[in-house]
Amino acid sequence: MRFSAATTAGRFLPQRLALRVEPLLGRIDAVLFTADERGEAGRMSVIAFSIRIVSAVIAFISQVLMARWMGSFEYGIFVLVWVTMVIVGNLACLGFHTSVIRFIPEYRERGLMDELRGIVVASRLFVLIASTIIAALGALGVWLAAPWIENYYVIPFILGVICLPMIALSDLLQGQARANSWALFALSPTYLIRPVLILLFMALMLFAGYAADARTAIFASIAATYVTTLAQLIGVTHRMERQIPAGPMKVHFAQWFIVSLPIFLVESFFFLLTNADVLMVGAYMDPNDVAVYFATVKTLALVHFVYFAVKAGVAQRYAQFTHGEPERLAAFARETVSWTFWPSLLMALLVLALGKPMLVLFGPEFTLGYPLLFLLVFGVVARAAVGPCESLLTMSGNQNICAAVYAMTLAFNIGLNVVLIPMFGLWGAAMATAFAMIFEASALSFTVWRKLGIVMAIFVPAKGAA
Secondary structure, eight states: OOOOHHHHHHHHSOHHHHHHHHHHHHHHHHHHHOOSHHHHHHHHHHHHHHHHHHHHHHHHHHHHHHHHHHHHHHHHHHHHHHHHHHHHHHHTTTTHHHHHHHHHHHHHHHTOHHHHHHHHHHHHHHHHHHHHHHHHHHHHHHHHTGGGSOHHHHHHHHHHGGGHHHHHHHHHHHHHHHHTTOHHHHHHIIIIIHHHHHHHHHHHHHHTTOOSSHHHHHHHHHHHHHHHHHHHHHHHHHHHHHHSOOOOOOOOHHHHHHHHHHHHHHHHHHHHHHHHHHHHHHHHSOHHHHHHHHHHHHHHHHHHHHHHHHHHHHHHHHHHHHTSOHHHHHHHHHHHHHHHHHHHHHHHHHHHHHHHHHHHTTOGGGGGGHHHHHHHHHHHHHHHTTOSHHHHHHHTTOHHHHHHHHHHHHHHHHHHHHHHHHHHTHHHHHHHHHHHHHHHHHHHHHHHHHHHOOOOOTTSOGGGOO
């Protein structure tokens, strides 16, 4: 027997109430238990969202403890270094962590086992080599630029680049797991295991007598990143070996690189856009302001996670449906907009209601960020209102125009930050981020409509498509 939400409601609820909720519960059953591609994508999105919810709680608790242990100044230094390392580590994949989501399902569908084995191995080697070179160049760059950098940032940034190869490899392994719809293998290492280990190693180092500063936090992050990524590598490799028979490999590196490069640009612009406000606050303001702004953004992360969870669940299905009937792709894409918007709106209202007491946990000074939530939430909800448009464009072969949209949005965002932060401080960063997200959502939705004829907007009827 299989659990059914609709059947359970019929047994335990009054008949009139059960009849009212039956359509909604029937949809839940369809998402959780249908054996087709839609059901699998829905289940992966639900799993991804659950993991991101748990990870949001873990991240929030760990960041509160880190801020309490270190104080806002040292915490602000750690935040800026760690955010920078996560961004550069993601970019060091040069798009392969996303292109594998497109190629692996395609090769499996077409029975191209030699190419499948080739891209799995070659992408790992390439990302590891590229990220190591970037890490070495980054450390050299920080050392050479030391006279022009605030001295309290120099050593933490040099230490931070040690994480880069493992952050990049972890992102690639996440992409390979997502390509196989292994939600737990894809998301658990980065969003559950690594933050817990960072907190654990930090606590152990403080107990051992190390100073409660940014350097200690970065050492804890290095240890946690290496342990997590190596365990993830072993787990994903073992599971792939059970599904992919041994045999020769075919490597089409030029083709993979050509496809990955525009995706790299899309992912780069998206990732920079997501974190540009923290980096710009770090460039213009002191670590205490970075700490307050980052804590505010972390409080809002619960809303963001709905979008990322849906994106994690549907990207490989977009790629699969692109090679099938256009009507099927359009219907599924429209449905994912609802998956993104309504939970995001609910989470936004919840965060606004609980934001101030959540920020108090970081320390009394962090409540300065609470009013910013009311402005930032507009941008997050605007992004959710059009669904994962960039995944739809990337997986349907329109990654070039998607990259152009993100380039414009990033330039718009940075320009606003440059103008508004000196004038309005943290309010300027929040305004720049909200306006940029609204611009991004509008531009991506319009681009999907022009290129694919699909209306990706929550309140616009599908018949409005060209």
